[in-house]
Amino acid sequence: MAASGTNRRYEHLVASLGNELFEAIRSAKILMVGAGGIGCELLKNLVLTGFHDIEIIDIDTIDLSNLNRQFLFQRKHIGMPKSQVAKESALRFNPDANILAHHGNIKDSKYGPEFFKKFTLVMNALDNIDARRHVNRLCIATETPLIESATEGYLGQIQVIKRGVMECYECQPKPAPKTYAYCTIRSSPTKPIHCIIWAKEEFLTHFGDQERVVNQEQEEEITDEEVKAEEAKIEAIKEKSFSEYLFRKLFYLEIYKKIRIAQLTKKDLWPGRETPVPIMLDQLHLYSNGTNDSTNSVESLPDQQIMSLKQNADLFIDSVNRLVERRSKTGAMDFDKDDDDALNFVTAASNLRSHIFTIPVQSRFSIKSLAGNIIPAIATTNAVIAGLIVVESFKILRNSIEKCRTVVLQKKPSAGRLLLSCASEKPNPDCYVCSSHFVTLECDTDLMTLGVLVEGILRGRLGMNEPSITVDSDILFESGEDLDEEEVKRMKLQSAKKLSECRIVNGTIIEIDDISQNFQLKISIVHKNNFAEEGQTFNIVGKATPLPTATKTKGEDKLDEKAQDDDEVMIVDAPAVPPPAPSKKRKAQFEEKDAKKSKVVSLD
C-alpha cells in the first residue's frame, strides 16, 4: 500500500479518503492546462492530496501583475516560465510528486491526440475560450474526462465533461463576442475603446502574423494630386525611419485622405462632430497638449497619468523602434497587455487617434485594462474553484463520473448558499463537436473567399486549429506546420479565390479535418445573397457560437458600447471566460434541483 512505511505524509489522506481512492489518486496521470490564478491553487491542492503523476503546461512567463494571487510565484521569478516555477514551488509542498512542466501552447501539434491519450484526467485552468475549445475537442477525441473551470471576480464555475456521458464545453452556444461597427473603428471613432481597438489592429497589421490578419483595411482609392504628393513624401521616409513613416502615415496621411474624400465627395463623414485634425510630427509644439492639468493629481502613479500629445508621440516613436527591432529578431508578435512595447504602442497610438478625433485621452493603466480585456481576479474565488475541481476528480477516479456535478459559485447566497450544484447535462445531440459533426453554412459563395472561410469561420467561429478542406475527395486547402514553402504559397493563392471558384456552391458538402484536434466536421453549403441584417455575410445553422448581435452583452455594458447595425460588424474579442453565472432559466433549474436533491458538493 502506497502510504504505508515509506511515507507518513499520506497517512491522514488514507484515513480520510480510504485506501481505494487514495490508490486511484496515486496512480492517476493528470494534465493541468494553465498555471495561472486557478492553476497555482490547483497544483498545490493536487500535490497535497497525494496526486503523484502530474504534467502541467502554460504558454506564459510570470508577470508582476500575477503575483497578487498566483502564490507559487515571487518577484524573483518574473520573466520565468510559469509551468517550470509552478512545478518547483509545488514540489516544496510535496517533494514526492512527479511533475513534468511544459512551457508551450496547448494548441501546438506536439500536444495532439497521442499526448492526451496518456492521461487519466485533464484539468483546465485556462483564461480563454479558444484554448478551452481546443482542449475540449482533444478530450472528446481521446475520451479523456475533462474538468473545466472559470472564474470572474466573485463568480466561478466548474463543469465535468466526458464524451457520451455529459455535455461538452461546446454543447451550449457561448455568448456572442463583443462587436463594433467596422466603419466606427476605421473612420469615425467616438469613444476611447474605438481608438484602442483600432490601435490593436494596427499593432497586428505591422508586427503580427500577416497570415492571420482577417480585417485588413481595403485602402480607399482616391485620385487626388494633393494626396498623391503627400503619399510620395511619406513613402520616401519609410527606408530612413519606419517609426516616423508610420507616425506620418497613421496620424497624418490617413486622416488627411479621409478629409479630402469628404471634401471631394461632399459627404459628411462625421455628422454632428468636429472634423478630425491630422497631427504633423514636425509641428507638435503647435498643438495644445490635450491634457487638462486637473486630470493628473500629484499622487497618481505614472501609469495613471494622462500624457501630453508630445509624450504620446515620443512613446509611439520609441515603441515602434523597439518593436521593429524585435520583429527582425524574433518574428511576428501577438498583442500581449503585459508586453511593455506592445502596450506602449497601443497606448500611444490610441491616444494620438483620440486627439485627432477630439476624444478624451486615457492613462496607460486604463488602456491596459480595456485592451487586455482584463477581468477582475480574486484569489479566494480561484481557491474555492480549485478545491471543487479536486472534489469532482475524486468521483471520476472512483468510477462514478455520473455523480459529477456542475457547480457555480455565486456572489450572493441564494437559499442560504453560495455554491449551487446541479447534475451535469446530457450531451446535446445537435452539438457539432461531440455529437452531430455537422453544420450548415449559409453564405454568398460568389463573394466569400476561401480565406474568409478558413480564418473567419473555421478558425474564428468553429474553433479549429489546423483545418484542411476536402470536396469530393479533392483537397482544396491544407494548413499546419508541416507544409513546405511552396505549399504555403499555393494555399495563400487558394485563399484569395471565391468559394464558387473552388467548386463550393449551393448544395456542396465540404469535409473539414483538423488532425491537431482529431476533429472532423461536414459543412453543408447553402448559397444565399440576401441576408436579413445588413453587413451580415454568413450564417451558421447549428450549435456554433451565435452571430454577434447589436444587443448589449455583459462585457459591453462595462464599455457602454453597442455595435451599429448599418455597417459590417467587426468581431473584436471573445470574452475571456465563459459566463460563470448561469442564465436565469438555468439558475432556476439549479435552484429547483438543488432544493429537491442536492447536497451541495458531496464527496461521494
Ligand SMILES: Nc1ncnc2c1ncn2[C@@H]1O[C@H](COP(=O)(O)OP(=O)(O)OP(=O)(O)O)[C@@H](O)[C@H]1O
Ligand atoms: N493556449 C494556451 N496554452 C497554454 N497555456 C495557456 C494557453 N492559454 C492560456 N494559458 C494560460 O492559462 C493561464 C490562465 O491563468 P489566469 O486566468 O490567471 O490568467 P493570467 O494570464 O495569469 O492572468 P491575467 O490575465 O490577469 O494577467 C495563464 O497562465 C495562461 O498563460
Ligand SMILES: [Zn+2]
Ligand atoms: Zn458537445
